[in-house]
Amino acid sequence: MAVHDLSPEPAADAHPLANPGYGKRSAPEQLPRTASDFVHLPAREASIAAYLDRLPDGADVSVKTLAKVLPYGQCALRAALRRLSEAGHLRRVREHLLGDGTQHWVTRTYFTRTARDDAWWASFRAGGGGVPSRGVREAEPPRRREPAFEVLAGLGRRDARMTLSAAACAALAPLAGRWLKRGVTPEGLGLAQTEITVRSTCGC
DSSP states (O other): OOHHHHSOSSOGGGSOBOSTTOSEEEOSSOOOOOTTTTTTSOHHHHHHHHHHHHSOTTBOOOHHHHHHHSSSOHHHHHHHHHHHHHTTSEEEEEEEEEETTEEEEEEEEEEOSSOOOHHHHHHHHHTTSSSOOTTBOOOOOOSSOOHHHHHHHTHHHHOGGGOBOHHHHHHHHHHHHHHHHTTOOHHHHHHHHHHHHHHHHHTO
16 A cells, blocks of 8 residues: 555645744755655554655644644654654754743754664764754854764764754763763763753853
């Protein structure tokens, strides 16, 4: 059965949009769309992937919104999106927002119909993840990255929830470097990431 026959009924052009600067973002360098793009996926994941592929950039792809327009519950959607991430079609990337004297983290969702391996996504993240939206400060990646930067950039390969943008890695690298000098392993650094983020936000 062709993938498009498995796709949900709602029209993609009627899908709710996220707030400006948020929502779905298409990864670059995708191959042209074909009817066999998602045949390697189970039926449910193929259906959801085909629907996401048709959505315009900026569409609200939160689990809560998808559950309102697709015939799947939130638990099923979370599981499906996780499998799409494992298959290389989707990545949720944390980015550091600055503005009006405040600092906070948001999660961006990048989608590609062309499956990518972890190395491609790591390179994409290290390059800044595309054009930043207004209010997002993206640091230029250094030509010679320090070990702490590389460790932070690799956290997403261990746990997709810990994926960081190049700007975030650059901002957190000095603090991460202190942990590494104290003998903390890369695995231990992942556990300490929450404390590093808090200390960076408060300027400690």
